[in-house]
């Protein structure tokens with residue numbers, strides 16, 4: 001298959017990908033307003049039975065270990081916190097609409113989402129560390145969650161070629177992004193670009209998705225988030241939290257870590273918190289490991 005044909009196939013797949021449910025877009029929008037109260041959030045969530053069910057399921061899960069069942073949605077939102085509700089509604093919407101077990105071909109889905117959640121949680125902790133404005137914190141989580149989203153169309157639409165890319169990586173001990181270009185003439189940062197563009201998720205998230213494997217060459221105005229996602233991705237691979245097909249990832253250049261003021265020791269310190277965040281999300285996503 002030639003490059004043009006391949007691109008057409010991938011673009012076609014992306015066009016057919018479901019967009020985010022309106023209720024989730026609304027949740028994100030109102031959570032971005034610092035004056036939002038649990039009552040405001042309640043008004044949006046209560047009209048979406050799936051979303052509401054998920055919030056109730058989470059607060060009443062073993063993870064929170066409450067002795068009495070919570071039955072009021074507002075109470076659940078207050079107890080979980082606005083940000084948790086927002087993160088989890090977005091994660092469920094994205095993961096729920098995009099992936100079912102049989103769609104996934106070359107990559108293992110649980111490992112992939114675990115990796116994505118890890119990068120989201122770690123990126124948000126980096127954002128706190130570098131004192132990013134409170135209202136921008138969630139963008140870091142979302143960018144981390146979505147950074148490898150471009151692997152989905154490659155893996156699902158062209159699974160044979162994707163397996164080939166993975167085996168090139170194994171044979172040559174080189175990063176998956178490089179092997180994708182070799183095997184398919186398109187890599188997951190390019191297909192990811194198409195997806196975040198069609199979802200209208202904004203410049204910050206787009207730049208993070210496009211440049212997470214080449215932060216050194218980024219020259220736009222969103223350096224902080226691009227560097228944070230590159231570093232969080234490295235952290236996730238280094239500590240092997242989840243697996244996104246990259247056995248030989250390239251380490252970003254040292255200045256990326258220096259600019260953020262993070263080291264391997266610092267990452268070790270956040271590992272437990274990151275795992276807690278993943279565990280919360282797992283309740284929603286029915287992940288096994």
Ligand SMILES: [Fe+2]
Pocket residue numbers: 147148177188212213
């Ligand atoms: Fe990646």
Ligand SMILES: [Fe+2]
Pocket residue numbers: 115119147148233244
């Ligand atoms: Fe990644």
